[in-house]
Structure formats: structure tokens, C-alpha cells
Amino acid sequence: MRIAPLDLRQQRFRGAFRGFDRSEVMTFLADTADDYEQALREIDRLRQDVAKMEEQLREHRERETDLRNTLLTAQKLADELRENAKQDARVILREAQNRADMVLHKAQSRLEEFERQITELRLKRRDVETSLEASIAALRHALEFVKAQDQQATREEKIRLYRPRGAEAEAAPERAQAEPAPRQAQG
Numbered sequence: 001m002r003i004a005p006l007d008l009r010q011q012r013f014r015g016a017f018r019g020f021d022r023s024e025v026m027t028f029l030a031d032t033a034d035d036y037e038q039a040l041r042e043i044d045r046l047r048q049d050v051a052k053m054e055e056q057l058r059e060h061r062e063r064e065t066d067l068r069n070t071l072l073t074a075q076k077l078a079d080e081l082r083e084n085a086k087q088d089a090r091v092i093l094r095e096a097q098n099r100a101d102m103v104l105h106k107a108q109s110r111l112e113e114f115e116r117q118i119t120e121l122r123l124k125r126r127d128v129e130t131s132l133e134a135s136i137a138a139l140r141h142a143l144e145f146v147k148a149q150d151q152q153a154t155r156e157e158k159i160r161l162y163r164p165r166g167a168e169a170e171a172a173p174e175r176a177q178a179e180p181a182p183r184q185a186q187g
Helices: 005-010 022-162 165-178 181-186
Strands: none
Touching (some): 005 022
């Protein structure tokens, strides 16, 4: 059975011969009731504190669980982002490699085309040089021939100048047969 502070205050004892001093017992019961009431209040306050602490503990545990879940989710998300970034990097690298291969192939093709054109130009140059050398040689021979003809014509003119007139008339039919027609028009 539980005794409340009020029970201590209202408790009455019977009087007995040679018993205790009634006022002392009543004072003691009142003091005990006050202490008991104080102890019950303290217990009640402590129970409330314990309840608050348990509530706070429960909240902290919930927060801890939420934080753990959040951290796990963040870790998973970070792992997924890292993996996606790696995949994207692989794709970009593959595309860049393909582009580089294509550019290299085009550059190689252009280089081969330039080398072919250079070879063709060198061959054309040799042909032009050969043709020019042949033309120069032909012109040199023609010039030498023309000079030789001019020298011969000059000699013939000098000879005509020194021939007497009568001898010129005799040489005219021979010269007409020996010289071409344009020379006759000049002479």
C-alpha cells in the first residue's frame, strides 16, 4: 500500500498510557509528510526529465538514422555520379579518338595528294626544262645558220661590189639560179 503525504498529515494515533508526546509526533509526521511530498515532487520532476531525455534520445536516434540514410544516399549518388562521369569521359574520349583518327586520315590523304602533285610538277618541270633546252639548242642552230647565211650574203655582196659590171651581167643568170626568189628581190 502506498502512503501519500496527505495520509501522513491526517493520520491520528490513539492515546496510550505512557505514550509519546502528541505534539512531537504530529510535528514529526508533518515534517516527514513535507519531506515525503518533496521527494515525490523530485521523483515526478525526474520522471519528467527522464521522459524529456528519452524523447530527445529518440529524436537524436531518428536524426542519426536519417543522417546515416542521407550519408548512404549521398555516397550512392556520388558513386553513381562518378560512374556516370567515367562513362561520359569514355564516350568523349572515344569520340575524340575517332575524330583524331578521321583528321589524321584526312591529313594523310592530303599529304599523299600533295606528294603526288609535287611528283607530277617535278616531272612537268623536267619536261619543260628538256623542251626549253631543245628549243634553245634549235634556236642556237637556227641562229648559227642565220649568221652563217648572213656572213655568206655579206661575202657575196662584197664580191659583187668588187666585180666589174660586165662580169656582173654574166654572173646574174647563174646567181638567179643559185639564190632563192626573195634574195633576188633584195639584190
